[in-house]
Each structure stands twice: as structure tokens, then as C-alpha cells.
Amino acid sequence: MKEKPMFKLKNAVAALLVALLAFSSVGWAQGAGPFTPDFPELRPELEGFQEIIQKTLVANLQGPMPVLSTPKGTYLPDYGAVFHVEGNMYEIRAVSPFTPKPLTQQELDQAYQAMLKRVDALRERMLQVIADHGSSLQHLKPEETLAVVVHLFNGYLDPKRPCPSQLIFRVKKAAISDYQDKKISLSDLTKRIEINRF
16 A cells, blocks of 8 residues: 655646546547447446445544535546545534634644544545445446545644645556455555555
């Protein structure tokens, strides 16, 4: 399992998406067919994986609003399936006109440490979800990628303490198939899943 610092990854990912969309637009302009011959079959598979992500976040994140956006998935030609969702990582007493008492340093410290633990727990759970359910994207090609972007809502910004804002998981469909076919172990699969956290 490779976890890399982000640095310029945001710009690189944005450039990749723009290039892929531009390529797709040219194809349509030239009278090309759908993104992939199997897209009608892939669509319900994308929707099914969206539901799995939703249930995973609801089951693993506490609080009244664990999921802040409905998971969405799309297929990018010659890249693969990309899913994104926003989860609420941060829980702390709300300050309002009805409860105006300022937050104490102890409350802030406890909320910060709890948030970091939730991020780590979600990271491990998403790895298991990819291993267990990534093969449900049956029409994804072996050389294509399954990517899951989890936006992390932190609620409180403290310049002295970094708060992760995203977890990005990327793995080739071939690696998931090898795991499902028992050619590799779960440990081997997680080593092939690239994780970016920033």
C-alpha cells in the first residue's frame, strides 16, 4: 500500500480530467459512439458501488450528518471509474446564541484527536470495501482504474494542526480481480492500492 504526499497532485489530477474530457468531446464531434460498448451495463454497476460507499460512511461515521454529499460515480474513457463523496469527520459541541459558551482547549484537543482516529478508521474501511466490492464493476476493463475520492469535512481549521481534507484511493481493476480469484492476499492487494492523503 503506497501512501504519497500530494504536492502538485491536485493540479495533475485536474489536468488529467480536462484532457480526458477534451478527448471525449473530440470523439463525439467526429461521430464516435458511446464512451464504451459496455456503458449501459456499467451504469447500474456504478450506481451499486455508489450505494456501497454511502452505506459504508453512514455505518462508520457518527453524528447527525455523517455524509454531506451523495456519492457520485462516473466512467472516464481509457481511465476507469471515479467516485467522490464528502464525509463529516468532525464532531464538537456547537456554539450558538443559545449555547454561547466558547469551546475550551480541551474540547478542541479531544475533537481533533477523535477526527484523526475517524480518518484512519475510514481509510481502513474503504480499503476493505474496494477489496470486497470493487469486482462488482464487472464491465471495468482490467487495465482501467477504480478511484475513490473522499472529501473530509473537518469543521475547524487550526493553522497549528494540519487537518486532512481528502483521501484518494486508486487501484487497477486487474489487481482487484487477482484478489477475488485468490491469486493474491488482502495484504498484497492493499499494497497495490495507491492512497493519497492531503
